[in-house]
Amino acid sequence: MPTKTVTYAEAIREALREEMRKDPGVFLIGEDIGLYGGAFGVTQGLLEEFGEERVIDTPISESAIAGAAIGAALVGMRPVAEIMFCDFLTLCADQIVNQGAKMRFMFGGKAKVPFVLRTPMGSGTGAAGHHSGSLESWFTHIPGLKVVAPATPRDAKGLLKSAIQDNNPVLFFEHKLLYRTKDAIPEEEYYLPLGKGEIKREGRDITIIAYSIMVMRSLEAAKILAQESIEVEVIDLRSLRPLDEELMLQSVKKTNRAVVVYEPPQFGAFGAEMVSLLMEKAFDDLDAPVLRLGGEEMPPPYNPNLERRLVPQVEDIVNIVKQVLQ
Amino acid sequence: MPTKTVTYAEAIREALREEMRKDPGVFLIGEDIGLYGGAFGVTQGLLEEFGEERVIDTPISESAIAGAAIGAALVGMRPVAEIMFCDFLTLCADQIVNQGAKMRFMFGGKAKVPFVLRTPMGSGTGAAGHHSGSLESWFTHIPGLKVVAPATPRDAKGLLKSAIQDNNPVLFFEHKLLYRTKDAIPEEEYYLPLGKGEIKREGRDITIIAYSIMVMRSLEAAKILAQESIEVEVIDLRSLRPLDEELMLQSVKKTNRAVVVYEPPQFGAFGAEMVSLLMEKAFDDLDAPVLRLGGEEMPPPYNPNLERRLVPQVEDIVNIVKQVLQ
Amino acid sequence: MLTQEEKLRMFYSMYLIRRFEESAEELYMAGKIWGTFHLYIGEEAVAVGACSALHPDDYITSTHRGHGHCLAKGADVKRMMAELMGKRTGYCLGLGGSMHIADVEKGNLGATGIVGSGIPIAVGAALGCKMQKNGKVVLCFFGDGAMNTGAFHEAVNLAAVLKLPVIFLCENNFYAMSFSVKKAFGIQDIAERAAGYGMPGVIVDGMDVLAVYEGVSEAVRRARNNGGPTLIEAKTYRFKGHSKSDKNVYRTKEEIKMWMERCPIKRLENHLLQEGIEAKVLDALKEKAEQEIQEAVRFGMESEELTLEEARRLVYAD
Amino acid sequence: MLTQEEKLRMFYSMYLIRRFEESAEELYMAGKIWGTFHLYIGEEAVAVGACSALHPDDYITSTHRGHGHCLAKGADVKRMMAELMGKRTGYCLGLGGSMHIADVEKGNLGATGIVGSGIPIAVGAALGCKMQKNGKVVLCFFGDGAMNTGAFHEAVNLAAVLKLPVIFLCENNFYAMSFSVKKAFGIQDIAERAAGYGMPGVIVDGMDVLAVYEGVSEAVRRARNNGGPTLIEAKTYRFKGHSKSDKNVYRTKEEIKMWMERCPIKRLENHLLQEGIEAKVLDALKEKAEQEIQEAVRFGMESEELTLEEARRLVYAD
Ligand SMILES: Cc1ncc(C[n+]2csc(CCOP(=O)(O)OP(=O)(O)O)c2C)c(N)n1
Ligand SMILES: Cc1ncc(C[n+]2csc(CCOP(=O)(O)OP(=O)(O)O)c2C)c(N)n1
Ligand SMILES: [Mg+2]
Ligand SMILES: [Mg+2]
Numbered sequence A, B: 001m002p003t004k005t006v007t008y009a010e011a012i013r014e015a016l017r018e019e020m021r022k023d024p025g026v027f028l029i030g031e032d033i034g035l036y037g038g039a040f041g042v043t044q045g046l047l048e049e050f051g052e053e054r055v056i057d058t059p060i061s062e063s064a065i066a067g068a069a070i071g072a073a074l075v076g077m078r079p080v081a082e083i084m085f086c087d088f089l090t091l092c093a094d095q096i097v098n099q100g101a102k103m104r105f106m107f108g109g110k111a112k113v114p115f116v117l118r119t120p121m122g123s124g125t126g127a128a129g130h131h132s133g134s135l136e137s138w139f140t141h142i143p144g145l146k147v148v149a150p151a152t153p154r155d156a157k158g159l160l161k162s163a164i165q166d167n168n169p170v171l172f173f174e175h176k177l178l179y180r181t182k183d184a185i186p187e188e189e190y191y192l193p194l195g196k197g198e199i200k201r202e203g204r205d206i207t208i209i210a211y212s213i214m215v216m217r218s219l220e221a222a223k224i225l226a227q228e229s230i231e232v233e234v235i236d237l238r239s240l241r242p243l244d245e246e247l248m249l250q251s252v253k254k255t256n257r258a259v260v261v262y263e264p265p266q267f268g269a270f271g272a273e274m275v276s277l278l279m280e281k282a283f284d285d286l287d288a289p290v291l292r293l294g295g296e297e298m299p300p301p302y303n304p305n306l307e308r309r310l311v312p313q314v315e316d317i318v319n320i321v322k323q324v325l326q
Numbered sequence C, D: 001m002l003t004q005e006e007k008l009r010m011f012y013s014m015y016l017i018r019r020f021e022e023s024a025e026e027l028y029m030a031g032k033i034w035g036t037f038h039l040y041i042g043e044e045a046v047a048v049g050a051c052s053a054l055h056p057d058d059y060i061t062s063t064h065r066g067h068g069h070c071l072a073k074g075a076d077v078k079r080m081m082a083e084l085m086g087k088r089t090g091y092c093l094g095l096g097g098s099m100h101i102a103d104v105e106k107g108n109l110g111a112t113g114i115v116g117s118g119i120p121i122a123v124g125a126a127l128g129c130k131m132q133k134n135g136k137v138v139l140c141f142f143g144d145g146a147m148n149t150g151a152f153h154e155a156v157n158l159a160a161v162l163k164l165p166v167i168f169l170c171e172n173n174f175y176a177m178s179f180s181v182k183k184a185f186g187i188q189d190i191a192e193r194a195a196g197y198g199m200p201g202v203i204v205d206g207m208d209v210l211a212v213y214e215g216v217s218e219a220v221r222r223a224r225n226n227g228g229p230t231l232i233e234a235k236t237y238r239f240k241g242h243s244k245s246d247k248n249v250y251r252t253k254e255e256i257k258m259w260m261e262r263c264p265i266k267r268l269e270n271h272l273l274q275e276g277i278e279a280k281v282l283d284a285l286k287e288k289a290e291q292e293i294q295e296a297v298r299f300g301m302e303s304e305e306l307t308l309e310e311a312r313r314l315v316y317a318d
Helices: A008-022 A046-050 A062-074 A086-100 A136-140 A153-165 A213-226 A245-255 A271-285 A304-310 A314-325 B008-022 B046-050 B062-074 B086-100 B136-140 B153-165 B213-226 B245-255 B271-285 B304-310 B314-325 C004-029 C044-052 C067-072 C077-084 C118-132 C150-162 C190-197 C209-224 C253-260 C264-274 C279-302 C308-312 D004-029 D044-052 D067-072 D077-084 D118-132 D150-162 D190-197 D209-224 D253-260 D264-274 D279-302 D308-312
Strands: A003-007 A026-030 A055-057 A078-082 A116-121 A146-148 A170-175 A182-186 A198-201 A206-210 A232-236 A239-241 A258-265 A291-295 B003-007 B026-030 B055-057 B078-082 B116-121 B146-148 B170-175 B182-186 B198-201 B206-210 B232-236 B239-241 B258-265 B291-295 C059-061 C138-143 C166-172 C201-205 C230-235 D059-061 D138-143 D166-172 D201-205 D230-235
Touching: A003 A008, A003 A153, A008 A026, A008 A046, A008 A078, A008 A153, A008 A182, A026 A046, A026 A062, A046 A055, A062 A078, A062 A086, A062 C118, A062 C150, A078 A153, A086 A116, A086 A136, A086 B086, A086 C118, A116 A153, A136 A146, A136 A170, A136 A239, A146 A153, A153 A170, A153 A182, A198 A213, A198 A245, A206 A213, A206 A245, A206 A314, A213 A232, A213 A258, A213 A314, A232 A245, A245 A258, A245 A271, A258 A271, A258 A314, A271 A291, A271 B271, A271 B291, A291 A314, A291 B271, A304 D308, B003 B008, B003 B153, B008 B026, B008 B046, B008 B078, B008 B153, B008 B182, B026 B046, B026 B062, B046 B055, B062 B078, B062 B086, B062 D118, B062 D150, B078 B153, B086 B116, B086 B136, B086 D118, B116 B153, B136 B146, B136 B170, B136 B239, B146 B153, B153 B170, B153 B182, B198 B213, B198 B245, B206 B213, B206 B245, B206 B314, B213 B232, B213 B258, B213 B314, B232 B245, B245 B258, B245 B271, B258 B271, B258 B314, B271 B291, B291 B314, B304 C308, C004 C044, C004 C067, C004 C077, C004 C209, C004 C264, C004 C279, C044 C067, C044 C138, C044 C166, C044 C209, C044 C230, C044 C264, C059 C118, C067 C077, C077 C279, C118 C138, C118 C150, C118 C166, C150 C166, C150 C190, C150 D150, C166 C190, C166 C209, C190 C201, C190 C230, C190 D190, C201 C209, C209 C230, C209 C264, C264 C279, D004 D044, D004 D067, D004 D077, D004 D209, D004 D264, D004 D279, D044 D067, D044 D138, D044 D166, D044 D209, D044 D230, D044 D264, D059 D118, D067 D077, D077 D279, D118 D138, D118 D150, D118 D166, D150 D166, D150 D190, D166 D190, D166 D209, D190 D201, D190 D230, D201 D209, D209 D230, D209 D264, D264 D279
Parallel strands: A026 A055, A026 A078, A078 A116, A116 A170, A146 A170, A206 A232, A206 A258, A258 A291, B026 B055, B026 B078, B078 B116, B116 B170, B146 B170, B206 B232, B206 B258, B258 B291, C059 C138, C138 C166, C166 C230, C201 C230, D059 D138, D138 D166, D166 D230, D201 D230
Antiparallel strands: A003 A182, A146 A239, A198 A232, B003 B182, B146 B239, B198 B232
């Protein structure tokens, strides 16, 4: 299969472009996504191709952006909204959670709300307390939503295309530090299913369960550990809701040990769900407690040395794996 | 110690009244809390005693209510805001999470934001999708916040008084179905510390970890199970953040088995944190996997029979306990 | 100009709403309906006047006080009653209840329990209509209380700058729960806010169905002709408490009495009698409404409930 | 009437802000400051005019474009520079950075990275002041973009109905990032929105520090005398891109040039020269500002960083 090399940002842009070409119901709405091309340049060039009617710049009104996407979806469109930083989901949470996620059910299954909300997550850019968060855990807890957080350009493209074609609200978390990472993706059009994780590296000694940028760091850690003959299996969840339970369980059946790695503050985060599932469904397979490695219990600090220590780094992953293997 | 019998709602009102009498900086702000006395009657009579200046009715502006509380706290007041239903926290999440919770840290410790946000939680009133949620899990995940969810009038009063005197933002979740429950509380003024759970019933066979109304249902279940000679220990967390880890660990060391019971949808909820903590710190004490019993993965339905099945009931707790003991 | 037939339809619709609400209240007292609800009694002219100005396939969004909107947009009384009774034959299969009735196929994009939250949704629907070039407009109902939510502000401004085909219809019944408009606003007339968004602001007498019809019709014309949104303030009053738990301590008996004397149904009735309609024609309509309600109650009572298994399958679409 | 001494203080403050921003930009290029920031260059007259109308113990709330507000309210240049460098001697101990500088003791209740989110906080501070009867007012800075957030609407209305001592100062620099005021609003002048809340709306020339001072002074008087809030629109312009990553494709060179010719510092300088101040007096002030900046850079460079342990202890207050 012929491939080409693109960045994560380009992969996302391709997904948007392809789906917009295919279906006139797909449109983009958000702040500075037109001429400016989005705060991270993801939508660059789309205004030129699709015009102001389908690449809609809005005032700074997150709640109206999300609500407008939901309303348009209700009448048959397939909006893709952009919220410039996932920290701002706190401003449109009502529309997402109380409207978008619940409508179908509350209306007795008579409505369909197919919209995608794309949003950048994560720290590492020195933007401090209000622009460096990871709020995916909140939305994994909401029945009616789907939540996706890809780690590679290939996954980003294939999953976004599926998200756009999905008939439910999908929150699509893009990690800022991944935008410029590169990957070979198929030349041909392709889709990847929501709800399926992927083994990004096989190993027999321990399973690392991760998503988004932590997959990449876990792969780095696995390389280092391999030098000490520790063979790590790295699972990329890709979708957080629905979750690919089967993949995790199979892996842990083999490795008998697991670590869950994630970026947001460790306490009360979605990572605990994976531990709980393994507790419930793989207790007898476990040779050691499943540990979590999450972020520090603090808001994102500005100072770059502290910011680095806020979230798991490769060496932290190496250490926790060794700790579990002891 | 002389006691008196009060309802949960009265206990909360007493806490408010006592703290308002003590400190002129304490005031109330929210919708319909004055003449109307609050949607659940909790603030009845306080307008008469403290006047419109300290019992402030506002327009339907949740974000302004939370923000105003934070701003007033910043300049030295001790506001107690009421958000009429916890489902509406989605409307002021930015103020709570990005402002209230982060300010002190972002400002290098130079600010203090002592405010309390009281809000009713839970299903069981037939109010359906938008008025029956339990969103505490979201806020347990936010460094900088404290989260409290009392189960009894005694705890409600003592914890609310401490919350008002605390120098941090505290979210205080009150369960609607508890408002009319009664309890003997001390005649004398008293405070209960935030961050401390309580063993509400001792037992040696299994530990149930719960908070808010699920404590009461767990106690009911424990009575039923006692008839079959199953001795259940019921831990009431009371504070969800900070969490009384020690109490859980000690209990499980004794019982070697545990169940976590909570109302919100099971997936991705705060209950998973307790499982993860036990996994990490009590793995070798466990004779069986710690199971969770949470709510259904759906928005709150209107139909009362379905609504009842939405969240754990006494019989469900009995069943899961037996399941773990098998 | 409205024909007499149209006016009679309006009369029927208003009367039906009134009787629906009264009988819902009775059923609540009898324990056949539970939870809480918000009666539309006294405000019937707003929903009926407004929906009469729409095409059947135009959209509306509704509120927590939504029974009237729903019926005025042509809902089936049986399915509404069944919904309030939590039955599977209800509009939402018994999952939504009073505050969440929707009939998306018929253009009712649904009620909402979160004050103000339907406004962005109406704006999105209008955006969809504009993109689909289907000539439809969206009529967005909300209360005076909703005017002070952030959602109102963001959504109304977005509609104004995108020139969307939406009509914002504020049902100003002078109270948001117990909080009076006098305390909630620094202005006399809510419609004044329109100027800040660069859109027309119009005040109509919400107790006069014909005035509401006229006012909304003009806004609908503007919207359909690409003239963008309008904010309409319909001054009206709810004769009953805010919800089932309201003790009504914040309004005087005199005020309530004064407004009840302006009953919109009585008013239209008088107007029709003056136009020469015979009383027995109106009586026959009343009788018909009565029958429809009775039948709906029976239908609701006899209907079954959804199972948990079925409910679970409704969370996600395929 | 302002004394010449006061005007010279204003000149110094504006010049200091300009030089602070220029040197911050240089340090950014040199990798001594990172992340992103939003330069205030071009808008100095607004912060300085406004803060000059306040008492030292009045409060302000600031924005993502906050360096100017901070300095105008009397911040220590050294501690600001150290903050941008992420050092423990900075205002926020290096934890906040450019977008979160606060100086609560001196009355700066802090900048915020979430557009519009400082407005409810300013209102709450004003409520606190009113309850404490301390005679203080709160000056709330925000941009044109913030005017379309729900937070603005809810907070401004609350302030209006509670008659709080707060001044809403909109720095209308005609763009929110790339989005122009023309597209974001259906009205000509942003100040028109004030009418919808029943409060005075005032337009001032944001390139003229004396005009800003006058306009804000009047609003401050009103606020202090229990006359409630005012919305002031200061028309101004940012000479630089929105943030460090802006490619400036949405503004024309001509437009930028036109505004740069209206430089507020040059303007005050000319005014002072015309009033008979000798050029060397101004030169001496410039020299002094220069020194202050140099010293601040040195201070920042030499300062240490906070440890993780220390940072952890700052999440909660005792
Ligand atoms: C966001 C939000 N805040 C508060 C409430 C509680 N509540 C329900 S209806 C209502 C009053 C609404 O007033 P208005 O918009 O004027 O409509 P009305 O009830 O008068 O028809 C309130 C405060 C709510 N449902 N949603
Ligand atoms: C709620 C929110 N939405 C979007 C952003 C991204 N953003 C940062 S500044 C800005 C523009 C703000 O415009 P304005 O309020 O006019 O202030 P200016 O930058 O022009 O001074 C935007 C969109 C943000 N920080 N917060
Ligand atoms: Mg009302
Ligand atoms: Mg601007």
